[in-house]
Amino acid sequence: MEIKLQESCQLSTVATLFHLPTYVLFSANPFLSTHVLPQQPIQVPGYQLFNATLDTDMSTASLAAAYKLPIQLVDLLFEQSYFPAGTQLLLPRRITAAVTHLHGYYDYAACLHDIQTLQQLFPFLKIRTAYKSVMGKPVTELLIGKGKKRIHINASFHGNEWITSSALMRFVNDYLLSVTHDDTLFGYSASKLYQDVTLSIVPMVNPDGVDLVIHGSKTAQEYEELVRFLNGDCTDFQGWKSNIKGVDLNKQYPARWEYEQLRKPKLPGPRDFPGRTPLTEPESIGMYELVQDGNFDMVVALHTQGEEIYWSYDEKEPSISSTLVSRMEEVSGYEGIKELDNYAGFKDWFIDHYRRPGFTIELGKGENPLPIEQIDTIYEKLQAILMVIISGDV
Template sequence: MYSVETYGYLDLVEGCRQLTDRYPFLSAYVIGESVMGKPLLALRCGTGPRNIHMNGSFHANEWITSALLMRFVADLSAAFCSGERISGQQVVELCNRVTLWAVPMVNPDGVELAQRGTSPSHPWHRQLIAWNGGSDQFSGWKANIRGVDLNDQFPAFWEEECKRRGLAGPGPRDYPGPYPLSEPEAIAMARFTETIAFDAVLALHTQGREIYWNYRDYEPAEAEQLAWKLGQVSGYKPVKLTGSDAGYKDWFIQQYRRPGFTVEAGYGENPLPMSNFDSIYVELQPLLLEALRL
């Protein structure tokens, strides 16, 4: 499903094709496009009335989250079709109660840049080099192709986040953009969320082995207890976060007053190498499965 060293947009597209061909139970949808016109893909897994959303690669150099989420969707689909269990959970029963909507790669342009860098033929080449401080090394790039941090793009105290970041313009990370939802990837995620009205959301990031579950006291009363459940099965630490605004999880909690989680998977320096994939997935799979039971 992915190459040894990286997991990129073409791997994602091919993975979605293979999975939807193999499992009629699984459906793929286009929910929008990136700045450079790449279709943003969502996978629907399950038939239940409760809708749970998970996403990966909001941040470009956290692309391993896309591979992790795709593996989970593959495992869930295979278990559903074979009647097997995952971690003791009867998947057919679970997927009759819940529908998982996964967007494995929110930021495909940024992922491509972080993995491959840029070249003179790239339409944004000069701007990207300038925004990257003159460097042609992009492995640390978190933003989208326009230098906007997509997880600082949502209308949840966005102005406060701008003041905190203190950045005047595009760059590798932390620039919230000229206004909320200025970027097509963020618009697509907001519209997708408004259309489905998820019961809970989980955004996969790296790294730190932590679970963020709150937002300015807008979260529902049960949110902390649910985070502890996720922590119990994974070994990850639930953390009550302060001093952060405008993230996707923040906006969801404020808008819907429903459970939202940011999960910082793995440990090390981003981008986490694919050699860490198996050990991270062992921790993450029970957490994602538990999230479907919430």
């Protein structure tokens, strides 16, 4: 929410009037000094403006009482002290509930809408385009926090695992709400997490694949003929994991890629084709470069299904990985799996190259794509797992 004050005041005063931590207001307004000038735009996180038409004449005090606003804030927002009946005002309203789309199909448009909505409501959320998909869809990275500990989390490497994006974006929403209102996040101080940790989040790695699974071949546009051919001319794309060119993005990384090439499909298809060489696709290249630039202490990739956590690669992970996965098992009921006959994945390459913790978390149980009816249970367990990861609670 953007406001302009009629009189100058300290930015800390604005924070107090809106019941916000001062550091949150500073984070949302990095170019402001501690002193706010009259008519200077201010971004206020966690609030929206709404139209109010007054039914009766009101004074500053009665307006403040009617809409539960501090009198000083009303004085700062409006020049007059008397408001006749029929006056139309834009008044601030605090956002207290999550706004992201949780119970329904979660395609690229829904994800993009939620990102834009959250950025407007919480302007200290930083966003940037990390790369573009084969079809040119911008893939967004979200950045939250100021800490030295840097953690990356992503979802929807596979098209028919789009439910992971919905769950991850709800976590982002809950986190932003907790930080804004200086609340706890699932029992942890959100302000401490914000100060200690920088979160990098890519909520939808493979938007072309997600849209193909949800909406069918028409969304493939110039690739429609190709995807229909690769899918055996079947119009049902529910089993599609790959990107729009038929490459499995989670088998594209230089971590025993040659082994996967020998035993996996030799041609593009709905799943498991690792490409002609590692890192041929814009999505896998984009994630590779994002990690190279990000200097992350840990990465987490959300997949479905099985309620399992894969955490090892060739014994190259640090000892803290075992401790963390034990704690994740405890809070979620998921099973940690160390030995896995599967290579060339995103977390495999991260562990192999950086010798830092990497996790693939398989959410939910059943057959992909998981039914949306599982989302509440999936989210409940996911938030417990992510809090272990972010808080370092071991």
